Amino acid sequence: MAGKRQDAPRGAFFFDRDGTLIHDVGYLSDPGLVELMPGVRETLHALRAAGFLLFLFTNQSGVARGYFGLEAVESVNARLAQLLGAENERFFDGLCIAPEHPDAPPVYRKPCPRFILETIAAHGLSPDSCVMVGDRSSDLRAGVNAGIRAVRYCADIDDPAAAAFASENAIATIRDFHELVRLADGVGTI
Numbered sequence: 117m118a119g120k121r122q123d124a125p126r127g128a129f130f131f132d133r134d135g136t137l138i139h140d141v142g143y144l145s146d147p148g149l150v151e152l153m154p155g156v157r158e159t160l161h162a163l164r165a166a167g168f169l170l171f172l173f174t175n176q177s178g179v180a181r182g183y184f185g186l187e188a189v190e191s192v193n194a195r196l197a198q199l200l201g202a203e204n205e206r207f208f209d210g211l212c213i214a215p216e217h218p219d220a221p222p223v224y225r226k227p228c229p230r231f232i233l234e235t236i237a238a239h240g241l242s243p244d245s246c247v248m249v250g251d252r253s254s255d256l257r258a259g260v261n262a263g264i265r266a267v268r269y270c271a272d273i274d275d276p277a278a279a280a281f282a283s284e285n286a287i288a289t290i291r292d293f294h295e296l297v298r299l300a301d302g303v304g305t306i
């Protein structure tokens with residue numbers, strides 16, 4: 117894979133957080149419980165080195181449900197960034213925390229594609245060079261709704277809705293995070 121960090125970005129990967137980058141323990145608010153999925157750190161560094169921007173896109177309805185505040189989400193994100201090797205609690209090129217309740221009108225909550233679309237516009241990216249990676253159907257739908265490629269990651273939970281949506285939409289399923297590096301070889305090249 118070619119590309120240097122200072123060049124124009126080759127594309128972007130959007131990552132779901134819980135159940136994708138880290139284990140899904142359900143309404144996570146304790147930074148002490150953050151544990152990376154196998155291969156996540158090496159894979160994200162490899163994608164960045166290959167010229168891709170990296171974004172975090174996480175639904176956190178626990179905020180709207182009153183289970184915890186935004187500051188708890190941010191402290192979990194800071195721990196995630198630390199585990200990924202960030203020096204100043206910022207690892208991603210941008211992130212979106214969607215705190216809405218599922219029953220409320222969506223603002224950014226997946227499957228709404230708004231964050232992806234805004235990010236593509238802000239960075240002048242080609243949708244063909246962008247990938248949404250997640251374990252739930254809402255992640256995959258957000259990618260499809262944004263007109264970008266979606267990849268289903270299946271580790272902690274084999275979500276039947278995600279499996280069905282992936283099958284219906286010819287979305288690839290990976291069980292080893294390292295597979296994203298190989299997949300990225302075909303992304304963002306002409």
Ligand SMILES: [Mg+2]
Pocket residue numbers: 132133134135136140250251252
């Ligand atoms: Mg998830």
